[in-house]
Amino acid sequence: MTKRFLRISLILTGLILLFPLQGMADTPLPSISLPEGEGVKCVEPVDDIRRNHMDYLLHQRDKTVYEGIRTKKHSLANCIDCHVQPNEQGVVPVHDDKEHFCNACHQYAAVQIDCFECHADRPQEYINRNSKPQALQQQLKERLMAKEMGAH
Amino acid sequence: MADQINDSRRNFLSKAAIAGSITLAPGVLLHQTAHAKPDDQAVSSDVRWGMLIDTEKCAKGCTGCVDACNEEFDLIGSMPKSSEAQKTQYIRKVSLVEKQTKHEISLPMLCQHCENPPCVDVCPTGASFKRVDGIVLVDKHICIGCRYCMMACPYKARSFVHEAIENQTLAAPRGKGTVESCTMCVHRVDKGEIPACVEACTADNHNAMLFGDINDPDSEISREMKKHGGKQIRADLKLNTGVRYQGL
Numbered sequence: 001m002t003k004r005f006l007r008i009s010l011i012l013t014g015l016i017l018l019f020p021l022q023g024m025a026d027t028p029l030p031s032i033s034l035p036e037g038e039g040v041k042c043v044e045p046v047d048d049i050r051r052n053h054m055d056y057l058l059h060q061r062d063k064t065v066y067e068g069i070r071t072k073k074h075s076l077a078n079c080i081d082c083h084v085q086p087n088e089q090g091v092v093p094v095h096d097d098k099e100h101f102c103n104a105c106h107q108y109a110a111v112q113i114d115c116f117e118c119h120a121d122r123p124q125e126y127i128n129r130n131s132k133p134q135a136l137q138q139q140l141k142e143r144l145m146a147k148e149m150g151a152h
Numbered sequence: 153m154a155d156q157i158n159d160s161r162r163n164f165l166s167k168a169a170i171a172g173s174i175t176l177a178p179g180v181l182l183h184q185t186a187h188a189k190p191d192d193q194a195v196s197s198d199v200r201w202g203m204l205i206d207t208e209k210c211a212k213g214c215t216g217c218v219d220a221c222n223e224e225f226d227l228i229g230s231m232p233k234s235s236e237a238q239k240t241q242y243i244r245k246v247s248l249v250e251k252q253t254k255h256e257i258s259l260p261m262l263c264q265h266c267e268n269p270p271c272v273d274v275c276p277t278g279a280s281f282k283r284v285d286g287i288v289l290v291d292k293h294i295c296i297g298c299r300y301c302m303m304a305c306p307y308k309a310r311s312f313v314h315e316a317i318e319n320q321t322l323a324a325p326r327g328k329g330t331v332e333s334c335t336m337c338v339h340r341v342d343k344g345e346i347p348a349c350v351e352a353c354t355a356d357n358h359n360a361m362l363f364g365d366i367n368d369p370d371s372e373i374s375r376e377m378k379k380h381g382g383k384q385i386r387a388d389l390k391l392n393t394g395v396r397y398q399g400l
Contacts, residue, residue: 065291066283067194068342077322118292118327120320127319 030108032101035082043073053079057115076115081123095121188344200267200286200394201336202366203350204373204382205259207399209360212258217361218243220352224337225324233315240311240326242334243349257400260349260361263288263309263334264385265394271301271310280331286366286394287336297329306386309333336394366394 042049044056060074072078083101086092093099095116098107102121106113120127189195221243222228231239243262249255269288271280279295282288290301290310302310310333317326323339326332337347345351346363353361364373376382382396 061293063194065289065293066281068189068283068285068338069194070191070339070342072191117316118320118325118330120322120325124322127321 028108030105032104035085040082043078076119080120084122084126086126092122092126189342195283195285195342197284198367199365200367201341202265202286202364202373202394202396203336203347204362204364204376204380205395205397206360206362206380207257207259207397209358209399210258210260211356211358211360212247212256214258214356214358215245216352216356216358217260217349218245220348221334224321224348225326226319226321230317230319230326231313231315238312238314240313240332242309242311242332259397259400261307261309261385262349262395263305263336264307264391265334265336267392267394269391270304270306270389274300274304276300283338285341287338287341288333289335289338290331290333292325292327292330292332295330297331299331301331305333306389306391366396 044052049056056074057076057079060069060071061076063069064075084092087099093101093103095103097103100121102113102115218241225242227240227242243260246259246261248257248259265282265286265288267282267286269280269282271288272282275281276298277294277296279291279293280288280301281291297312299312302308302312310331312331313326313328316328320326337345337349340347346354350361350363353359362373362376364371366374366377368374369378376398377396380398383398383400384391384393384396385400
């Protein structure tokens with residue numbers, strides 16, 4: 001009886017010891033791709049920005065909205081310009097894609113962010129605004145140019 | 153009683169503002185587009201941005217300013233599910249016809265950027281606010297979409313976003329559940345540029361809209377307003393609007 005009990009508890013201990021190790025090896029990590037290139041680095045040290053990016057963004061947000069301070073360093077648009085780029089297939093990820101730089105970690109950590117309900121999730125050059133009447137913008141440009149020409 | 157208190161405060165403040173602008177050298181003051189503010193510098197209460205609209209020059213049937221605004225903020229087509237009444241409008245053309253004489257006046261109506269904005273008074277969260285340079289804005293980060301401000305505004309200047317918005321422009325973060333209105337193109341003004349509607353009106357050679365610093369007595373807009381009056385719409389409300397009209 002005692003022997004049997006010992007054997008079972010030994011097996012159990014073994015199993016307990018075994019599983020966490022296996023588990024650790026299998027834990028999925030968020031896959032983020034960092035911008036490459038010589039001299040390309042984040043506006044803050046990586047460990048700092050990983051921990052504190054939300055505070056920087058919040059601070060910058062109030063500075064911009066209330067005081068009109070539009071420096072690039074901690075602005076969301078600046079993050080997006082660098083971190084959201086087309087993948088190998090030439091597709092630019094949108095904010096709810098797993099591939100999107102912000103979403104890759106936020107989905108992993110189960111932290112929902114509302115930024116992109118209002119803010120652009122891609123650099124402006126990758127936003128195809130079908131709604132935008134291109135002709136109108138062209139007209140306006142031409143009119144302004146014609147006026148400037150006339151003034152000279 | 154409340155009016156009296158407000159009036160005296162207002163008078164004191166406006167005198168203080170004038171005194172402030174005299175002590176500074178006139179050339180140093182921000183003129184229209186002459187001096188762009190550095191990105192890292194906060195806006196200052198030395199200036200108060202305003203607009204003067206000449207209804208005599210505003211062409212009937214022309215919607216240049218409205219089109220330019222829609223373009224700048226990407227308003228057209230961004231709300232396919234909303235009804236016409238729900239769709240956002242920052243600026244609209246209004247026609248006034250004198251019943252007897254049938255004389256027609258056409259003018260653009262937009263947020264009047266009041267010195268004493270009722271929208272700010274009623275906002276329960278502080279989202280509706282006036283920037284120190286006189287531009288009335290909504291901090292959409294803390295707007296809860298209650299729409300009190302829309303009811304308080306005598307000019308019907310504000311809109312509520314009824315549906316999710318996608319593909320926003322950098323200039324105009326907009327989203328469902330918040331109130332929005334004319335920002336006097338704050339993103340342009342901070343760069344030293346003029347609002348899109350004024351630019352379009354000028355490009356059309358109508359020159360019915362003038363933008364500038366109404367705190368500076370030497371600015372073009374101040375001189376024009378001194379000459380022509382610079383009427384307020386609903387002046388009886390004593391809101392001291394930043395958008396003024398002539399030819400009404």
